[in-house]
Structure formats: structure tokens, C-alpha cells
Amino acid sequence: MSVTPPHRSVRVDLGDRSYDILIGPGLIARAGAEIAARRPQVRCAVITDTNVASAHLGALTASLEKAGIDAEPLVLEPGEKTKCFDELIRVCDHTLGARLERGDVVLALGGGVIGDLAGFAAGIVRRGMRFIQVPTSLLAQVDSSVGGKTGINVSHGKNLIGVFHQPDLVLADTDVLDSLPLREFRAGYAEMAKYGLIDRPDFFAWLEANWREVFSGGEARIHAIAKSCQAKADVVAADERESGARALLNLGHTFGHALEAATGYDGKRLVHGEGVAIGMVLAHQFSARMNLASPDDADRVERHLKEVGLPTRMSDIEGGLPGTDILMTHIAQDKKVQRGALTFILTHGVGRSFIADDVPQDEVFRFLEDKRAS
């Protein structure tokens, strides 16, 4: 009797740091078996947040324990503020206190916040432990759990402290997304659309036609997540440490990060993927203004993101924004700055993004001044 696996598998090709992303339903229940098959007798520190814990921690620890894997859970507060030095110290302390050794595992069960924080801890405890991602938000499944970027925020800016530390395995259980608030699902969808906008125009067109099925679940959702993971895996394999092409993944992110900073990383006002959605529209509009792309493409992008329910304009952010000079400071402090000149991801149109250095600061300033009013 032969059984086909119930999930898709995407390989991230990084030599001796290669790993698999499994995508499909029921993977939390299979987590223990999948991990034990790869690393028998391993022990796990399971890092999660209260939202995810109440819905999925029990199922995960049951699955681990059934496979003979000792699980030591640590449940943190949800939200972007958890990505800070204090919580990093807590995760390190928990992992050491549980007497985990170098070959043992830090497992992130949660969204990008938990993944980035736990991954950073895994990268520095004992100078690098094993790391497994069980992403539970759409954003984490299609983006943050793949590629090994980890980090925390500090007063100088977002994600300014961290390491590259690749996971050993990613288990993206597509069922868990049903407990995700719709707003968070939409935010993750923005990153999914991003892959189309960077260099896969066909995928963007497919999403325009099929986004409702992606939201409702089933095969279309699994397909779209696998496509997105493949897109990210390709970029990461070509440029693990973001010395070149990987920067394309920052489409919409320089503007987006500035908006997140300007709203004090207050998830009630703006979550990461929403900032990216507005940022991607701005990147297309700015490209049009610089005569690099047609304004029709910017309109098309805005139309689609708006249709799925994402914010697309700065004026969509409740509570107002600080002055444009403050936004510019956040943009300049963003880490994609080289020797003072601004580096942006701009585009020649849908699916035709490129890295532009030497973007004139004053052009960006005037553009933002004009746009914030609209």
C-alpha cells in the first residue's frame, strides 16, 4: 500500500545548510513524527505567544511527546513589542535553564514575531543551536519562516539587531490559518502578492483571479503558499546574506518600515503586512513618477490590494502620521542605506522590480509630501 504525503515540499538549497519546507494540512499533528524522523531523541524549547498557545500549543506538545520528544514551552505576550532585547534574554535563559544542548532544538510556534525572536535566540545560545519553524500566520508561512533572517527591534529601528540563522525544518500547517484573524491573513497576503510583483507577473495575475479561494482555504491556499515559499527559496538560495538580489524582497519595505516606525509599531494602527501593502503601492507610484513605469501598473496594484481589503494609502492609517521629515529620518535609518545614498526597490511594472541605488532623497521627500495628502 503506498501513501502519498498529504503535503507539498519545497527545498531551500544552501549546501550543508539546506532544508525542507513542508506545506499542507495536519502538519502540527505530524510535527513530532517529522522531527523525530530527522533528529531522534532531540529535546525542544517551544517558543510561542498567548494567542497561538491557546489555539495550537496543546496539539503541538502532544505530537512531540507522542514521538518521545521532550518539549519545554515558553509563552510570551503577542505583538511586535515582544521582539526586543528583554524578551530575547528571556528566551535564551529559558533554553539554557531547560539544559538544552547544542544539538537540541529551539522551535518557534507562531507568527513572524515569535519566529524572528526564537530564531535569533537559537542563533546565539551556545553560539548556535538547531532551529525549527512552525509558522502559524500567513506572513510567517510565506515569508519570515524561510531564509534565516532573525532579529529584534531597538530604538534606532526595526530588525537592526539579529543574525542569519537558517532553520533545519519548516512545518507550515495550512489548517492553523483558520484561527488567524482576517486582518492578519490579509497582511500575509500582501507578502504573497509581493512575489508576483517582484518577478512573477503570472503569479500576480493568478492571485487577481483566485484570491478568494486563497482566503477560503483548500487547494488554492496550499498552492499559493507553496508558490510563495518557492519564490522566496529561490531568492535566498541565490543570495543568502543579502549582498545582492535578496534585496528585491524588500519591495515595499523601505516605505513600509518607515510607516511602522512612524506609528510606533502599534499593531492596532498598522501591522507589518499592511505597511508593506501601502509601501508596495508607493513604490509603484514613485516608479511611475520617476518615469520608470506606467501609472497603470500602480493603479492595478492598488486596485487588487484594495479589493482584498488591504490599506493602500498613507491616509488609510488611523490616527495620522508625523511630518514628512520624520518619515525621511526613518527611511534613512533603514538598513538598506549605503553611504548616505538611498537604496530603494523600484519597478518597471508588475513583475519587473529592480534595485535602485542613488535614489535622490529630495525626490522621495516631495513624493511623500504629495502622496500623504491623497
Place this chain on the structure above:
Amino acid sequence: MSVTPPHRSVRVDLGDRSYDILIGPGLIARAGAEIAARRPQVRCAVITDTNVASAHLGALTASLEKAGIDAEPLVLEPGEKTKCFDELIRVCDHTLGARLERGDVVLALGGGVIGDLAGFAAGIVRRGMRFIQVPTSLLAQVDSSVGGKTGINVSHGKNLIGVFHQPDLVLADTDVLDSLPLREFRAGYAEMAKYGLIDRPDFFAWLEANWREVFSGGEARIHAIAKSCQAKADVVAADERESGARALLNLGHTFGHALEAATGYDGKRLVHGEGVAIGMVLAHQFSARMNLASPDDADRVERHLKEVGLPTRMSDIEGGLPGTDILMTHIAQDKKVQRGALTFILTHGVGRSFIADDVPQDEVFRFLEDKRAS
């Protein structure tokens, strides 16, 4: 007119992470020129401690500024306690506050404490900046500045949090050692002797004959430092991430770390190299007790280290030690533990060390009980 460089050069071979160690007099005065030749227009955060700053910071910053390199100094308290999360955060904050970019440099001017702390910060700020070591203690010149191990101490133990982050350049100015307290020079000498004890019996014999010249300076000192750097570079090139042979560098360190922990990392009672000296004698004595080596070798090692003025017995530590059960806890928490079995570096004699796993805990316990009285 041809000029021979006034220094030796040792290459650490790590593919695209390879780098040079320059060893010789006057290198602080040449630092600006050496750095500018490799990375023109770079900016530097210079991390140091008050002891080193008063003797050498002025000379370094003058040299950097003469070469057109902007230097942003941060002067910390000296001592092992500085290797902690709070100071790590300070160094990160200083570096970001100075608006250094990814291609800019964190420069460590100091002993192993400053090197380990600043190197860790360099490894995590913007997920990895350039890093230059200007080691000023003998221990840092022959050991800690080479090989890319960085880290801090936490309540669970020493160096349990950190990253591997290779420097881009190491400048070991042999003149600066003249301001080093004799006790610290001796401590560094213990690590130098270690290379002979691991696998270079001729070098150990050379040190027995020439140690006075090494202490007094000049050619013998430069030679011994270059020999030591070469020994460390060879091990690091063969096993960058300590998955195998690099563990040999821990000769004397499992015992040594336990003694440091047991004295609360109080440098007045015991500095790192002194712990290593006692630890190396213990490793040789324990090997003899296990019938792996002749007791004559242990005596020879003890005689030499004692002759240069290093402590060689637990009873040499002022203020007494906690119970052997506490020492054993520190030994078991040491990161060289695999699945509960103790891994030690033992020896078949001078220059014939090897990695022993499965060392019985109770044998170690009884050995320590016997030895602490002697």
C-alpha cells in the same frame, strides 16, 4: 629602495572569510594605514576599556584619523563582568547611534573581554558588520582575537551566548604588552603553553628554555606569539565551528571554567588564564590517574607553569572553593557536554592531547576531591 615589513603575518584560511594576523611592534601607530589600505573610507566604532584607553586609545585614534578614518570610541569598565547583556546592548546602541553601516567596522581595542563583547556586537548589529581586532593582552593576541568565537557570560555559565563572527583583520602590536600587568602577561602565557601541550611538543620545550626572553620582549616574544597564532589558525581553519578537532583548544578549560565560575568570575581571585593553567595541570594529572599518560608529564607541566609564576593547584586560589558537588555542576553545565556524558580534553603526554568523550562523572568527582586538598 625596498623595505621589509616590520611585522610577521599569519593567514587564517577560511575561504572567503580568510584574514591576516599582523604581529610586531608599532602596529597601533600603523593601524590607520593598514585599515585604510584594505577598506578606504570606512568608519569605526572603537570599543575599549578604561585601562587600555588610558595607555593606547589616543595613539589608535590619532592613527585612524591620520588615515581619514572616523573613529567613535566607547570606553567600558574593565573586567570579566563587562561581558554581559547590558554592555552588549550598550555597544550595539553606540554603533547604531554613530550611524555606522553594514560595511563599516567595529574595532575591539583591548583584551579578550573587549574582543569577545565587541565581536559579538559586530556579529549582530545589522546582522553582521565588519570587525577588526586590536588585541592588547597577551591572551587576546595568542588566543581570543583569532578564530571568530565571540560571546558573553550569563548566570547559567561563561560564554554561553554568542556567535561565530570572524574578524577581517587582527593587529597584534607586541609593544602594547609592556603596559600589561605581569599577572595578565602570565595568564596569556598559559594559553601559549597550551599550544605546545596540545600537539607541538617542540614548542613547549622551546618555551621551557626561552620563556624569560618571551617575558622580557623583543624577537623571542614576537616569535612565540606568531607561533601561537599559527597554531590557533591551523586548528580554526580545520574546524571553524568546533564540530571536531577545535575542541582540543579547550585543553584545561573544562576544569578552568568551573574554577572561574566557582570564584564568581572575580578577577582579583582568578583570571581566565590562571584557571586554564590549573586546569591544564589537572587534565594531565587526571590523564595519569586514568593510566593514559605518565605522571612525569604532569609534573613537568606543573613545574614549568609554576616556574613562570602561574598558579597550578586549586589550593593556590585565595579564599577557598565551594564543595566538589558545586564544581561538578559547573563542569556539567560547561558547553562541552554531549547528551549528559562528559567530554574532556585528556592527554597521552606533553604534545599528545586528544578528545575523550564518556569520561565518567564519578571518576572526575573523586579526582577533584583528592586534588583539592593537595
